[in-house]
Amino acid sequence: MRLVRDHTILSVVVGSRAYGLAVDGSDVDRRGVFVAPTPLFWRFEKPPTHVDGPLPEQFSWEVERFCGLALDANPTVLECLWSPLVERITPVGEELLALRAAFLSLRAHRTFLRYAESQFRKLEGDLRNRGEPQWKHVMHMLRLMISGRHLVRHGEPLVDVGDHRELLLAVRRGEVPWDDITVRRAELTADMDKALATSPLPAEPDRARVEEFLISVRRRGLE
Numbered sequence: 001m002r003l004v005r006d007h008t009i010l011s012v013v014v015g016s017r018a019y020g021l022a023v024d025g026s027d028v029d030r031r032g033v034f035v036a037p038t039p040l041f042w043r044f045e046k047p048p049t050h051v052d053g054p055l056p057e058q059f060s061w062e063v064e065r066f067c068g069l070a071l072d073a074n075p076t077v078l079e080c081l082w083s084p085l086v087e088r089i090t091p092v093g094e095e096l097l098a099l100r101a102a103f104l105s106l107r108a109h110r111t112f113l114r115y116a117e118s119q120f121r122k123l124e125g126d127l128r129n130r131g132e133p134q135w136k137h138v139m140h141m142l143r144l145m146i147s148g149r150h151l152v153r154h155g156e157p158l159v160d161v162g163d164h165r166e167l168l169l170a171v172r173r174g175e176v177p178w179d180d181i182t183v184r185r186a187e188l189t190a191d192m193d194k195a196l197a198t199s200p201l202p203a204e205p206d207r208a209r210v211e212e213f214l215i216s217v218r219r220r221g222l223e
Contacts (some may be wrong), residue, residue, distance in 0.1 A: 001054045003047065007034045008060065010093035013085035014076075015057075019143060020162025021169065031080045032060035035092065038221030063096070064214060070103040071205045073111040075144060075157070078103065082159045092217060099213055102206035104155065106199060109192055112148030116141055120185060127178065138181055139172040145188040152192050155200040 015029030016022040036047035049065040052058070061069070061077070069077040081100040089097070119141040123133040143161050150158035161168065170176055 001051065003034050003036055003062075004032065004051050004054060004058075004060045007036065008032050008088060009035055009063065009090045010080070010086070010096055011060075011088035012080050012083035013087060014079055014083055014159075018079070018083045018085050018159050020160045020165055021139070021143070021172075023169070027057050030055060030058040030087070031076075031083075032058070032088075033063050033066045033080070033093065033096065034060050035063045035217055035221060038218050041218075063217060067103070067210050067214060070100075071207060071210060073103070073105065073108040073205075075112055075115055075147070078108075078151075078157050079147070079159050082157050084160055092220075095213060099210065101156075102209045104151070104201055105205040106152075106196065106201045106203050107205070108148065108151050108157075108201065109196055109199075112144060112151070113189060113192060116145050116148070116185070116189075119144070132174070133178065135172050135174045139168045142171060142181070142184060142188070143168055145185065145192070149188055149191050149195065152195040152199045152201065 011030060011032035012018070013028060014031050016026045017028060034051070040047045047062060050059065050061045066077060066080075070081065081097060081103070119137060123138055123141065126133040126137075143164070146161055146164055147158045150156070167176075171181070
């Protein structure tokens with residue numbers, strides 16, 4: 001917990017409050033990035049790659065793990081870099097945000113669709129086993145695809161989906177038939193596939209630039 005308390009460089013709010021989908025009683029979901037002091041890596045027991053807490057609904061990554069996931073276009077990690085709700089940031093955190101475009105690439109097309117496909121298969125299982133899916137998870141599947149479509153089209157993820165709030169909250173309430181959900185999912189998939197041809201995203205992320213940042217952070221960790 002001390003690593004999060006003493007060495008966090010970036011802490012943001014994600015979840016429904018960042019998405020523009022908050023309702024009464026919505027949790028405050030926090031995600032962060034910490035930098036473990038460099039000498040800790042000299043031990044047999046390395047620093048953790050992630051930490052839960054200390055606040056409820058709080059999760060933080062060590063900066064190297066965070067950067068690796070971001071280079072792979074992990075949707076959960078990328079949204080941290082674009083969250084409109086920044087609660088804590090240090091000068092090193094500002095460097096990380098200034099670097100955020102270096103993490104982006106056309107890998108996002110595959111990654112976002114793979115995440116959405118995994119969620120869809122779980123929802124189909126709920127439908128078979130329980131008679132209906134977990135509608136909150138259906139909402140987040142569609143939200144993920146809307147964000148991914150925006151990323152492929154425009155070159156950055158869409159975190160605040162408030163323009164789609166009415167539809168997405170109707171989905172959460174179970175007011176949208178499952179057949180309509182499957183149609184919307186297919187439309188969003190087709191939109192993302194079509195956007196590939198004109199996407200501003202590079203084929204690969206700028207791994208060298210990210211690595212240069214990490215080396216600089218580790219060197220400064222010796223001071």
